[in-house]
Amino acid sequence: MIQYMSAREAAEKWNISQRRVSILCSECRIPDVAMLGNMWIIPRNAEKPVDARMKRNVITEKGNTHPFVKWAGGKGQLLDVLKANLPDGMGMTITKYAEPFVGGGALLFALLNEYSFDEVYINDNNKELINVYSIIKDDCAALLDELQVLQDS
Numbered sequence: 337m338i339q340y341m342s343a344r345e346a347a348e349k350w351n352i353s354q355r356r357v358s359i360l361c362s363e364c365r366i367p368d369v370a371m372l373g374n375m376w377i378i379p380r381n382a383e384k385p386v387d388a389r390m391k392r393n394v395i396t397e398k399g400n401t402h403p404f405v406k407w408a409g410g411k412g413q414l415l416d417v418l419k420a421n422l423p424d425g426m427g428m429t430i431t432k433y434a435e436p437f438v439g440g441g442a443l444l445f446a447l448l449n450e451y452s453f454d455e456v457y458i459n460d461n462n463k464e465l466i467n468v469y470s471i472i473k474d475d476c477a478a479l480l481d482e483l484q485v486l487q488d489s
Contacts, residue, residue: 338368340377350384355481360385362488401448404472405465407440415446422447435459438469 343361347354361369361376365385369378403412411418423430431454435444438458448456460466471479 339380340370341380343376343378346378346382352384353478353481355485356477359481359484359488401445403440403442403445405440407442410440410442412440412442415443418443419446431455433457437461439465441469 341349343354343357346357350357357366357378358376360366361378366378366382368382369376371377403410430447430451433444433447433451433453433455434457435441436459438444438460439462441458444456444458447453458466458469
């Protein structure tokens with residue numbers, strides 16, 4: 337007889353969110369799962385499936401980061417002019433970067449592709465935008481889970 341555990345127990349066992357466990361169940365990525373009422377039950381001996389999502393936040397080499405949103409009034413078209421005024425090539429290095437109006441981050445991402453900063457500070461008047469950057473930084477996996485739910489519905 338197969339013994340089962342709840343999605344919450346599986347989430348704790350596998351160190352992932354309960355929502356992620358539900359998504360894995362609905363995608364048939366865990367063998368022998370079943371629906372009991374409105375909850376998933378998972379065999380106790382089931383193994384955590386390999387994470388097949390793309391890793392978008394891992395920088396493997398310089399030159400591959402880009403803004404995730406197009407921003408009205410962005411600095412993307414001014415990058416050449418802005419980069420021409422940086423201290424690079426004058427025997428100086430940049431160790432800290434502060435962007436008071438980050439918007440979509442065209443300048444930030446362009447500079448991250450070329451420089452290694454010790455510290456980066458970003459800000460914007462749009463609190464929702466800064467909230468998105470904070471979520472991406474602090475809990476990208478949860479954001480991807482939420483976006484997957486929206487895409488699937």
